[in-house]
Amino acid sequence: MTTRAGSPGGRTAQAHAAALERLRHQRDLLRPLGWAVIAVVAATALTTTPTPGLRGAPGGVTLALAGYAATTAVAISDRFLDRPPTVQVAVIAVMGVAGVGLVALQPRGATGLAVGAAVWMAMTRLPLALGVVVGVAITVGQDIAALRGGATAAAVLAATLLNALLGLVAYVVRAARAAQDHTELLLAQLAEARDEQSRAAALAERGRIAAELHDVLAHCLSGAAIQLQGARLLAAREPTSARVQEAIRRASDLVNDGLANARAAVGALRGERLPGIADLEDLVAGFRRDFLVPASLTVQGQPRPLTAETDLLLYRTAQEALTNIARYAPGAPTLVSLHYRSGRTCLTVQNRGANPGPTGESLPGPHSLTTVGGGHGLAGLSERLERVGGTLHAGPHLDGWQVDADVPA
Numbered sequence: 001m002t003t004r005a006g007s008p009g010g011r012t013a014q015a016h017a018a019a020l021e022r023l024r025h026q027r028d029l030l031r032p033l034g035w036a037v038i039a040v041v042a043a044t045a046l047t048t049t050p051t052p053g054l055r056g057a058p059g060g061v062t063l064a065l066a067g068y069a070a071t072t073a074v075a076i077s078d079r080f081l082d083r084p085p086t087v088q089v090a091v092i093a094v095m096g097v098a099g100v101g102l103v104a105l106q107p108r109g110a111t112g113l114a115v116g117a118a119v120w121m122a123m124t125r126l127p128l129a130l131g132v133v134v135g136v137a138i139t140v141g142q143d144i145a146a147l148r149g150g151a152t153a154a155a156v157l158a159a160t161l162l163n164a165l166l167g168l169v170a171y172v173v174r175a176a177r178a179a180q181d182h183t184e185l186l187l188a189q190l191a192e193a194r195d196e197q198s199r200a201a202a203l204a205e206r207g208r209i210a211a212e213l214h215d216v217l218a219h220c221l222s223g224a225a226i227q228l229q230g231a232r233l234l235a236a237r238e239p240t241s242a243r244v245q246e247a248i249r250r251a252s253d254l255v256n257d258g259l260a261n262a263r264a265a266v267g268a269l270r271g272e273r274l275p276g277i278a279d280l281e282d283l284v285a286g287f288r289r290d291f292l293v294p295a296s297l298t299v300q301g302q303p304r305p306l307t308a309e310t311d312l313l314l315y316r317t318a319q320e321a322l323t324n325i326a327r328y329a330p331g332a333p334t335l336v337s338l339h340y341r342s343g344r345t346c347l348t349v350q351n352r353g354a355n356p357g358p359t360g361e362s363l364p365g366p367h368s369l370t371t372v373g374g375g376h377g378l379a380g381l382s383e384r385l386e387r388v389g390g391t392l393h394a395g396p397h398l399d400g401w402q403v404d405a406d407v408p409a
Helices: 010-047 056-075 078-082 085-105 112-125 128-148 153-237 242-269 277-290 308-328 378-387
Strands: 295-300 334-341 344-351 391-397 400-408
Touching: 010 056, 010 078, 010 085, 010 112, 010 153, 056 085, 056 112, 085 112, 085 128, 112 128, 112 153, 128 153, 153 242, 277 295, 277 308, 277 334, 308 334, 308 344, 308 378, 308 400, 378 391, 378 400
Parallel strands: 295 334
Antiparallel strands: 334 344, 344 400, 391 400
């Protein structure tokens, strides 16, 4: 699973990945030098007495040269970084022992270079304390082998100083790389801390806005709903035209819808879960139960996750279409269809056998692309769908009405 750069831990993961990539790049640059060391050691071993053979000292030279070449080839390979630590220790130890063996068998050759390469590998790849121990042990073994082979004290001292210099350079290179890795890791952690601080500030601001909405907008809408309910009761008791009573009823319904939407908006600002297509079954069942709309839901294709915005927009489209049907075509058989196509997800809400048309000059038609204050009219949903690359169409279909929403997915 990939981690996004802006997500918690994403920058830290990127810093670790960049450190590993630098290490691999450094090894790629030094790999030709490793092959050159193998070639020089092999050429020296082949031209120095005793030359490689099958028995006795020549056989020992052959065995030591083969072991050194094989372990060095493994140590400079790209996959060596992925080996377990115990394997790396074993490879470098065998590499050093083989180098010491070459020095013991061919003390007058340039085989000391093999030991120096082993010290370099120990200081760069092993934990620092273990690397120092292995490097010192290899160097001591080389000195003993050289002295027993008749080397002068000056030659032994020079070989020791060469190993010490190689070990020191390897340590400096390693420390510089570690310092860079640590600096980038700290910068990544600082950036993540700033992101967390920004997210916390945004959540606090959203909470403040949610509280303001709840205290002001929801309060006002609740008051309006109560007043409209009173007006509706008053109109029912006194002589009032049917159109006025219907207008009051619809206004009351729309205010109630607005109050519900305001509460949903407050919940969204507070981070509560928003509805989506996974809730379509409950939505359809609610309209069947509460509004006696004979609606059903069908799903075709292989379900797949959608973005949070498109998920919510498809739900709101179905909600708005069903609300229109409940208001202006009650009792009409209704089918809600969700179809997962290649690269698209389509929602269709279709009612059959009822299409009453406009109910009055001052009120919208039964499936108009606008609603009076509802907040989720089809016109607003159409604009929101266009912003995510989707489309919305509504119009007559056979003896009913059909709403189609299509989004990329």
